[in-house]
Amino acid sequence: MTTTYIHGTSPTEQQRLSRMQALLNAAELAQLELGGVRRLVDFGSGLGQMTRAFARTLGAGARVIGIERDERQLATARVLAEEAGEAALAELRGGDAEAPPLAAEEQASFDLAHARFLLEHVPDPLAVVRAMVAAVRPGGRVVLVDDDHELLRLWPACPPLEEVWRLYWESYRDRGTDPLVGRRLAELLLAAGAEPCRATTIFFGATRGSERFDLVVENLRGVLDGAAAELASSGRVPREQMNDALRALETWRQGAHATIWYSIPLVEGRRR
């Protein structure tokens, strides 16, 4: 079964994802101890920024491969790598994460397999995690980072926005994907043949007055804006309700202590 990618691939959407990258990549790299990792494969590599960040961190001689199914994402990722003068840093391969385009000799050869924001977009996350476990050597690491959309908390509360947020993430179920998969990461690792050994989160919130508040609010707005047309056509969120919610967010963000709490689950396991 294949699914449409809900975030879309418009230039505006890609810009939002890129801005978010800068923050997230630094925060995630700070959480990962990458000493000793020489071979890394990034499943669902998207625009490839994190894949290249891994390659920069691992340094010369490391082998880093990104696997991405969407051809437009892949093409843009290659252009971005080229523009950054980093085309040789990591290899970006087209293919499906469930049946990754890895040669027989590459299977069971990686020190670390990584997937971020992928499992929430696939109908069978366990199949992907199994493919990731198969890609790493015995004792190798599998790092999963994925959303649990219920972890969003706005304070003060902003009910119109919160209602639309819930309708947004519930729409994942229409395409057979799990918007709360982040809470299941250890369970998936165990079922796929890895021993979960660490659970943490990447903080992606902000309070008004902090430097990144606007970016975090814009990201929230961008996620909902990007999904608005589809949510309207499916009848889940009429346009008017979406517009009301986004207006409420604009008012909310002026509040002196407006704070967004959001954390992204990260779980790591080792192949038995």
Ligand SMILES: C[S@@+](CC[C@H](N)C(=O)[O-])C[C@H]1O[C@@H](n2cnc3c(N)ncnc32)[C@H](O)[C@@H]1O
């Ligand atoms: C939200 S993006 C995340 C990209 C990247 N991992 C990051 O954190 O920046 C999810 C990516 O997974 C890709 N994707 C979705 N299903 C896939 C599959 N079955 N195999 C490979 N890539 C897939 C999408 O095309 C998209 O580029």
